[in-house]
Amino acid sequence: MKTTGAGRSLAWLLVTWGLTRLLLLLFVLKVYVFPGPDVTSDVSVIYHGWYDVLRTGTFPRNDVTWQYPPAAALAILSPALLPFLDYATAFYVLALLADLVVLALLLSAGRRPDRTLRGAWVWVAGVPLLGPTVYARYDVMVTAVAVAALLAGARSPRAMGALAAFGALLKVWPALLLLAARRRGSWLAAVVTAVAVAAGFAVVMPGAFAFLTFQRDRGTEVESLGALVFHVARHHGWDGEVLLNYGSVEFLGPYVSVVSTAALFLTGAAFGWLLLWRMLATRFEAHTVADAAFVAVLMFTTTSRVISPQYMVWLVGLAAVCLGFRSSRMRLPVGLVLAAAFVTVLEFPIWFAHVVASDPLGITLLVVRNGLLMAATVAAARELWRATVPREAPAPLPPQTTRTSETPVSS
Secondary structure, eight states, X not given: OHHHHHHHHHHHHHHHHHHHHHHHHHXXXXXXXXXXXXXXXXXXXIIHHHHHHHTTTSOOTTOTTOOSOTTHHHHXXXXXXXXXXXXXXXXXXXXXXXXXXXXXXXXXXXXXXXXXXXXXXXXXXXXXXXXXXXXXXXXXXXXXXXXXXXXXXXXXXHHHHHHHHXXXXXXXXXXXXGTTOOSHHXXXXXXXXXXXXXXXXXXXXXXXXXXXXXXXXXXXXXXXXXXXXHHHXXXXXXXXXXXXXTTEEEEESTTHHHHHHHHHHHHHHHHHXXXXXXXXXXXXXXXXXXXXXXXXXXXXXXXXXXXOTTHHHHHHHHHHHHHTXXXXXXXXXXXXXXXXXXXXXXXXXXXXXXXXXXXXXXXHHHHHHHHHHHHHHHHHHHHHHHHXXXXXXXXXXXXXXXXXXXOOOOO
């Protein structure tokens, strides 16, 4: 009976994945038009433009919208693997394959004795909640590398370190996967991989690290937590503006630098909390590495001055790995992240015009989405702390002395 039930669950999971992914492909291929602005222009215009530059053997050093580590070039160039398709179509197919790789990894891990298929269901259900944006950005490819790194951690720490380092050179955040790594092999493999890959790009392709100088003049992206200040302030005389800046729609004007600095302060505070946790944590279980990575990426996403919709793909992938463990304590935070994913597709792309206009609907969507992310962050951090940091043992009571009745000694 259990085997039959598991077979049916797997069948339903695969059917659901196939139908939802077919729908996503139909949207990015524009067989059906998804409401809101066209999310595919990043691939057909921006990525394709970078592709033409990267093919010449150099990075787009004069394009301030290129803000990615050097290995991101591999994702942008990947459609060359399918020369019989046009660039955009090839990219969407490869994004679909990355999605399938994540599912295959979660299914393989879910069959182990201490695991469950809940993680695969989180991935299957969570990705379509974000709409076609998932296949119109290369973040799903990065997430596949991150999921592979976490799942490799238990059996091969060195493979985990190498994959995390490679992921960090794709889009920085996978470096956080090493937060709870306890074996030196993971860190050694990460350092060797990072140095080797970075040096290779620096030697072969000029401008590999130009992206480091393209972040200084950024504003506050309109979907971020800090942006809520300006969405409200616009109704009370704030005279700033909303512009497409550095590849995203941002607030520019008075006090924006103050809010951006505050976001950096919050990120620093989050990093401090994570360091404190790492020093005090003593109880590590099989799922602790995944839980810690989930908490860390939640913290850095929520406090960032930019919360692009594709960032949610990272959280869904890490949430899926967490719930793949039967003993994971992250059920509530994962549920909150999935709810935030659904609200995200409402604010972008469906009603993004309302967000840009800072009207009541746009502000409400951001308050709800960012509120869900904040709640998920706090809940996940609390669960991680409770599960790994021992409470202080109560001070031992002083030894009790038993009184004996004194009898006079006769001489």
